[in-house]
Amino acid sequence: MAAVTLTPRALYEEVAELLRQRIFARELEPGSWIDEMRLAEEYGISRTPLREALKVLAAEGLVTMKVRRGAYVTEVNDKDQRDVYHLLSLLEADAAGVVATQASPEQLKDLQDLHAALAAATHDREKFFEINERFHMRLLEIANNRWRDQMVADLRKVMKLNRHNSLFKTGRIDESLREHQALMDALLARDEAASVQCMKAHFANGLEAAS
Numbered sequence: 001m002a003a004v005t006l007t008p009r010a011l012y013e014e015v016a017e018l019l020r021q022r023i024f025a026r027e028l029e030p031g032s033w034i035d036e037m038r039l040a041e042e043y044g045i046s047r048t049p050l051r052e053a054l055k056v057l058a059a060e061g062l063v064t065m066k067v068r069r070g071a072y073v074t075e076v077n078d079k080d081q082r083d084v085y086h087l088l089s090l091l092e093a094d095a096a097g098v099v100a101t102q103a104s105p106e107q108l109k110d111l112q113d114l115h116a117a118l119a120a121a122t123h124d125r126e127k128f129f130e131i132n133e134r135f136h137m138r139l140l141e142i143a144n145n146r147w148r149d150q151m152v153a154d155l156r157k158v159m160k161l162n163r164h165n166s167l168f169k170t171g172r173i174d175e176s177l178r179e180h181q182a183l184m185d186a187l188l189a190r191d192e193a194a195s196v197q198c199m200k201a202h203f204a205n206g207l208e209a210a211s
Contacts, residue, residue, distance in 0.1 A: 010049075011045065011049045012049040012050075012052035012053045012056065013053070013056070015043060015045065015049055015050055015052075015053035016052075016053035016054075016056040016057055018043070019034075019039075019053060019054075019057060019063075020057060020060075020062060020157070023057075023062055023063075023073055023161070024160050024161075028073050029073060030073050030074065030075045030076065030161055030162075031072060031073060031075040032072065032073050033069075033070060033071075033072055034054065034063065034070065034071040034072060034073065036050055036051070036054075036070065036071070054071045058071070060154055060157050060158070061074060061154065061157065061158040062074055062157055062158065062161065073161075074158070074161060075161075076158065076161045076162045078211065080158070081159075081162060081207065081210060081211070082207065084155050084158050084159050085159070085203050085204075085206065085207040085210075087151070087155055088152060088155050088156070088159065088203055089199070089200050089203035089204065091148050091151060091152050091155075092136060092139070092140065092152065092199050092203070093195075093196045093197075093199040093200045093203075094143075094148070094196070095139055095140050095142075095143035095145070095148060095199075096139065096143075096183065096186075096187070096195040096196055096198070096199040097192045097193075097195055097196045098142075098143040098144075098145075099111075099139055099142050099143050099187055099195065100186065100187050100189075100190055100191060100192045100194075100195040100196075101190065101192050102142075102143075103142050103187070107142045108187060108188060110138055110142075111135065111138060111139060111142075111184065111187065112184065112188075114131060114134055114135040114138060115135065115180055115181070115184050117131050118131045118132060118135060118177060118180060119177060122173050122174065122177060125173065128173055128176075132176070132180075133156070135180070136152075136156075137152075137153075140152055162210060169209045169210075172209045175205060175209075176202070176205075176206070179198065179201060179202040179205060180202070182198045182201075183195060183198040183199060183202065186198050
């Protein structure tokens with residue numbers, strides 16, 4: 001049997017990532033139609049890998065496929081937003097409880113370092129959001145449940161479609177930082193119940209700010 005040469009990353013995956021970043025950067029606006037022919041020409045590819053990339057993004061919830069109308073960037077309505085925040089609250093609160101009881105001192109130090117970086121980035125919304133996400137993903141990594149990690153990763157992609165709403169609310173960054181401090185205090189105290197409650201409160205307040 002002849003050897004099969006595999007590329008490090010399939011073309012459609014590369015295209016999916018390019019489109020994902022354009023969606024997050026608002027170059028492709030929520031609700032906008034995705035011009036497949038123009039994008040295929042722009043990327044110098046056929047429409048086949050582009051359509052495969054759109055299927056990936058549709059599975060993630062970032063793109064909505066409409067019969068005989070093509071692909072559109074997903075618009076997140078109020079119910080979608082509430083549902084996403086609800087599930088994230090449950091999943092990440094559960095992870096916080098695990099971290100409070102099982103994390104090593106070194107792992108808690110990782111979270112402390114990220115929290116310190118977050119506190120230093122309150123003047124820069126984009127940087128604050130990026131470090132905030134790193135904090136949450138590190139907490140999930142420490143909690144060590146790959147099935148939960150995958151669900152959270154997909155939900156957070158959808159949350160990014162509407163992320164700026166909460167960040168631009170006056171005072172929300174300072175509130176978010178205080179919520180993170182309360183969470184860190186609970187984690188360092190090894191208080192499982194308080195850690196769970198702090199994470200749930202963090203998402204409840206985030207949803208209110210985003211609404």
